[in-house]
Amino acid sequence: MVFPEPLARLIRNLARLPGLGEKSATRLALYLLRRPPEEVFELAESLKEMREKVRLCEKCFNFSSGPRCDICQDPERNPRLVCVVEDPAALASVEASGVFRGLYHVLHGLLSPRDGIGPKEIRVSDLLERVRREKIEEVLLALSPTVAGEATASYIAEILKDYPVKVTRLACGVPMGMEIKYADRITMKRALEARQPL
Amino acid sequence: MVFPEPLARLIRNLARLPGLGEKSATRLALYLLRRPPEEVFELAESLKEMREKVRLCEKCFNFSSGPRCDICQDPERNPRLVCVVEDPAALASVEASGVFRGLYHVLHGLLSPRDGIGPKEIRVSDLLERVRREKIEEVLLALSPTVAGEATASYIAEILKDYPVKVTRLACGVPMGMEIKYADRITMKRALEARQPL
Incomplete structure (x- = not known):
């Protein structure tokens, strides 16, 4: 050159x-x-x-410039409500809504047996540890409605059955701005099942 | 965020x-x-x-990490033949051919009255200075066959008329790999006029 x-x-x-x-x-x-x-x-x-x-928050594994991230340190947040996300980008997306006032737990991955990603490769045991120690009342699974996201959500819901904690997930439905005619069958099925009073 | x-x-x-x-x-x-x-x-x-x-070579205005660029310092190069290019990227393209063994002169722009770029905004006077001082025998204008490139080439050719130097330009024709049917009229006209024996 x-x-x-x-x-x-x-x-x-x-x-x-x-x-x-x-x-x-x-x-x-x-x-x-x-x-x-x-x-x-x-x-x-x-x-x-x-x-x-930049490193990972020792509590929720979000990105942080100190041992604990800003969200975990925020006294205004409800520490009994924990939102489980795949990665920090998903966390940013939930935060952007401006309505979630609990804490987070970042898995840093989704279960994908084909790619050799099992429960040990993502931060599931850390989540169980937190549920045990932090008196968490509700775990909100904000995982993508994809094959890997659904599998991970089912797995976590299954093992949390033994704990005194409520497990919820994001509503699945037709996204804002999408024309109904383009909604796929499964999204439409879920949107119908979860229909809400106006 | x-x-x-x-x-x-x-x-x-x-x-x-x-x-x-x-x-x-x-x-x-x-x-x-x-x-x-x-x-x-x-x-x-x-x-x-x-x-x-990285700065500009004090002689040809190519990028350089010292006062003179590697090309200007190469004793194997013919200092009587100078190729005028728009910018260092165009220089790289000429060099990539592997056949040019002279020196360069980088204008850092093309004339474009609409954008307020006149002769003083590009390194034309430095070129005249070199032609005067360096006993240059041939100035090869390797400027793009675009409106601005042609205008700049005509301008330089015009002022070099008063100097004892040969002015040449790159051949214009159908590029390698291009299907004839896609050649525009002016390219085809030039390719015909400059046709060569096989």
């Missing part, structure tokens, strides 16, 4: 990122070369800081 | 990059969070190094 080594090195590193090939890595590097140095240094610094400081 | 500040900061910075919105910036940040720290530190370091070290 004809680019000087510091530029070639950056392009090699950028090209390794998902969704970036060599062409888009080159375009991005050339863009950064035209930006003010402080802006590029800020990006570099934030990469470093993120990887150094 | 529910992400801890170091992660949110990185997402904000990534989302500013061209072609990345908040969603893809989040996906990228979460990907980097799962990578080994050394890999992320290497990316951060290469960003910093690139912006600190």
Whole structure:
């Protein structure tokens, strides 16, 4: 390549990122070369800081910059209600609704025997431990209505039967903005079964 | 946002990059969070190094990590033949052919009166200066056959008339792999006019 080594090195590193090939890595590097140095240094610094400081909350396994995440530390939250999510992105989605005021438990995965992901590969035993210790009254399973999500929800509901805790899940139905004619059969079946008074 | 500040900061910075919105910036940040720290530190370091070290070659204005770029310093190159390109990416494309053994001159732009880019905004006077001082015998205009590229080539050819230098340009024709039926009229006209013995 004809680019000087510091530029070639950056392009090699950028090209390794998902969704970036060599062409888009080159375009991005050339863009950064035209930006003010402080802006590029800020990006570099934030990469470093993120990887150094972000870890998992020791209680709910959400991302955190300290031992406990902000949500677990919030005294306004109801610690008896725990919402189980697949990963921090799903947690962000539940939070974005603005209506959930309990705590979370992040599994970091869903059961998928085909991929060798069993209960030990996701944080299920930590959940049982919390149910035992934290006097949790309700476990809300906010798992995707997919094969893996349903399997994981069934598995957790099954083992929680032995505990004095209420297990709930998100309502399944036709999403906002979707035209009824495009709803699949199973979504429609669930939406009908869970129909609500207006 | 529910992400801890170091992660949110990185997402904000990534989302500013061209072609990345908040969603893809989040996906990228979460990907980097799962990578080994050394890999992320290497990316951060290469960003910093690139912006600190890469500058323009004082002779041809190609990217360089020292005062002169590798090409200008190569004693095997013919210093009497100078290829004029729009930007370093175009230079890379000419170099990739492996057949050009002269030096370059990078304009860093093309004339575009509509966008307020006149001769003073691109490195034309530096080119004249080089033609005067470096005993250049041939100036090869490797500019894109676009409106701006053609305008820039005509402008440079015009002012170089007063200098004892040969001005050439890249052949325009049907590109390799293109089906003839898809060639536009002007490309076909040029390809016919410049037809060559087989």
